[in-house]
Amino acid sequence: MSIRLFNTLTREIEDFQPTDPHRVRMYTCGPTVYNYAHIGNFRAYVFEDLLQRHLEFRGFTIDRVMNLTDVDDKTIRGCRHAGVPLGEFTREYKQAFFQDLDALRIKRAAHYPEATASDHITRMIEMISDLVKKGHAYRAEDGSVYFRIRTFPNYGKLAHFNLDELQPSGRVASDEYEKEQIGDFALWKAWDEADGDVFWESPWGRGRPGWHIECSAMATAILGASLDIHCGGEDNIFPHHEAEIAQSESVTGAPFVRYWLHCKHLLVDGxxxxxxxxxxxxxxxxxxxxxxxxxxxxxxxxxxxxxxxxxxxxxxxxxxxxxxxxxxxxxxxxxxxxxxxxxxxxxxxxxxxxxxxxxxxxxxxxxxxxxxxxxxxxxxxxxxxxxxxxxxxxxxxxxxxxxxxNFSADDEGVPAEVQALVDQRTAARANKEWALSDVLRDQILALGWQVKDTKDGQKVSRKG
RNA sequence: GGUGGAAUAGCCAAGUGGUAAGGCACAGCUCUGCAAAAGCUGGAAACGCAGGUUCGAUUCCCGCUUCCACCUCCA
Incomplete structure (x- = not known):
């Protein structure tokens, strides 16, 4: 029996067949490290963990990549507010992220590329240059570079959006008057004062990469032009993943992803x-x-x-x-x-x-x-x-x-202090000294442990 | 305004055109010095509301209500 997965692209449940019969190339959108991740973020990462583990359960080898977005509006704002260099600011949240992954027993991906790594910045600039050369992108007056969505006929296919019906939601500042078309998205963002010392040199002047290009660059650099699976939260479908398809396929000419999987968001108390x-x-x-x-x-x-x-x-x-x-x-x-x-x-x-x-x-x-x-x-x-x-x-x-x-309980040793009380209680119980037995039980409880009297004697465990 | 998803017992949540998995909570029983824990057992007279199709719908279709999501950088 094969594995069936719902593909956002086709909106159908399909049999899963990776390009290579045994190896699965999988890319999962990771966190923006400007804060501690919330449980909604972790729902996505736990879902991806389940997917990876089940595929492994069925005998596949998974080559998984998860990016760390360590430069964007929020990280820049955060580091400037904190008055520390960008790298220093994001380092804390990267560490926290991995601690949280461990706590949630999420299996590590094979690669955690960082957007600011020089190799990746170089690749992003190369991809953008290629897109400009092919006419898929253009430089605006301020030095920003935008993807020209009308050059990519399939734009909107993943989200099933008709571009003519797209309407600004008002959530995003529409100060990008220099764009040819409202839907064009930034590949490269020109430096401005709010960016402080965060910038890279490029053929279009100082600036930094747009969000979408980061994933395309790192995914194709590590996994190749075509991936088997790409996952994320449902909010990533548009525009992020739509943009990734447009950029990647315009550069490589190959189908970017075969199976798109997205998890729904969580609610809290409805x-x-x-x-x-x-x-x-x-x-x-x-x-x-x-x-x-x-x-x-x-x-x-x-x-x-x-x-x-x-x-x-x-x-x-x-x-x-x-x-x-x-x-x-x-x-x-x-x-x-x-x-x-x-x-x-x-x-x-x-x-x-x-x-x-x-x-x-x-x-x-x-x-x-x-x-x-x-x-x-x-x-x-x-x-x-x-x-x-x-x-x-x-x-x-x-x-x-x-x-x-991965539900197994941690093996947790019983502290000597607690064990001593348990041993005393065993002796007390053998002598039917119930009052003493109860006192010892309370003392053990006060230390954060609880005893259960079973047929086979006392069982000690962490107080739930 | 456009597009998509969802409504199942007190709570969470599978599933099917022929009368509803599972978990938690609850009740009973067993065990037990007491308690706790644990194990077992039990329970929905129709699955948001109103219609339609059908021998038969919770499951298909229409309408309504409510909730949620996306509509250019939120998992």
Whole structure:
């Protein structure tokens, strides 16, 4: 069974066939490093992580690129406000970004090119020069260079926009009177005073690259003229990805991307996330409230990428409980398993999980299959009907699907201080000193750990 | 104004032209010194509203309502 993905370009679910049968060239639009990324940004990155991991699960090798936009209006404004050089300003947010990726258990891309790297600036200038030479771009009076969209008949094809119907939304300052056509977009932005010392020399004078050209330059430099997959948030469809197609194909003459995948935005409490609404969260905000990256990952992952995801604190609570169920099931299997795998009972269906993900990454259905399998195997464990060999096979299956989900609990050692109290409590309980037992339980709780009295003695874990 | 997406139990969320996966919450049971935890079990008399097509629609079509998104640098 092949993998089916929804292609924004055709608006259809298509069988996925990379150019090279085994290697997938994948480009994912990354962050602009002027601030800490918010959970909406991370929904996109978690979706891309799921895509990469499932493709790997199915045997593909993924060569993935994610760019870091470290020069644009916001980064320049930010560094000037902070009174530090651009590179210094963005460095902090780059580091924070990678910390957040780790917390969310997002697999690293193979490449994280930075827009300001000199090789990339050089390539952008070369591409723009080529576009000017071919008549696809022109230099305006102030030294900015624009792409001439009427030279690219397919412009608007990805977004399915009719150019004649495009209307300025008023969101963007329309001070670019020098453009031939309203839809022409900047390839190179001429320096002005607000840019301070941020500029590069070019054939058109001092300036800096436009946003769109950065992705085209870095994607084609690293992955070649044609990519298999290009992802981003739905807001990137227009104009960003539309512009990337126009630039890239006008330079290379080759189809830029075969499969375009876009994830929907998330809402918070049913509303658009916005600072002015007071429902705007970075990962750090949630961590400060005691939520772990694993829990946030679960929430961001658990809804299909083509549906809006309604983020709530109730959903975080549910994620915590669901993960606890997964952890407990894993622990029970571990206790039962032998070393020799045996065929699974017929009531367990290990194929549904992957099959659901093959179907345009239907993660909800995949998780449904996982939890049904958990319930059924718990039932068998309760009845003593799951053999140690079958438990071993289930653990092996668990490892496989966890290569996609990455839900496993961190192995966290119990501090000696806590362990000492637990040992005392074990002794107290052996003597039926219940009052002492309860006091010790409270002391352990005060240290941030909790004990559960099971048939097999005390189990200690981090207080949820 | 243009274009696109969505409305399923208290909450989140799959799915199908023939009477609804899963998770959380809730209730019961088991376990237990107590508690907690864990496991199991249970539950929607029709899936936004009003029509139409059909033997039959939540699933197809029309209209309406509400929400969301994009319309030139917001994932």
């Amino acid at each position: 509303r658009k996330m916005a600072k002015s609404e007071g429902n705007f969260f970075t990962l750090r905000d949630l961590q400060a409230k005691g939520w772990t990256g694993r829990e946030v990952r679960y929430v961001l992952l658990s809804v299909k990428y083509r549906e809006q995801l309604n983020f709530t604190f109730e959903s975080l609570e549910a994620a915590r409980k669901s993960l606890a169920r997964f952890d407990e099931w894993s622990r029970r299997l571990q206790e039962t398993a032998s070393t020799t795998p045996e065929p699974l009972p017929e009531t367990l269906d290990p194929e549904r999980f992957g099959a659901a993900l093959d179907d345009d990454l239907n993660i909800s259905a995949a998780l449904g299959a996982l939890f049904e399998l958990i319930r059924e195997s718990n039932r068998l464990l309760d009845a003593g009907q799951l053999t140690p060999g079958q438990a071993r096979s289930l653990l092996a299956w668990r490892e496989r699907i966890d290569s996609v989900l």
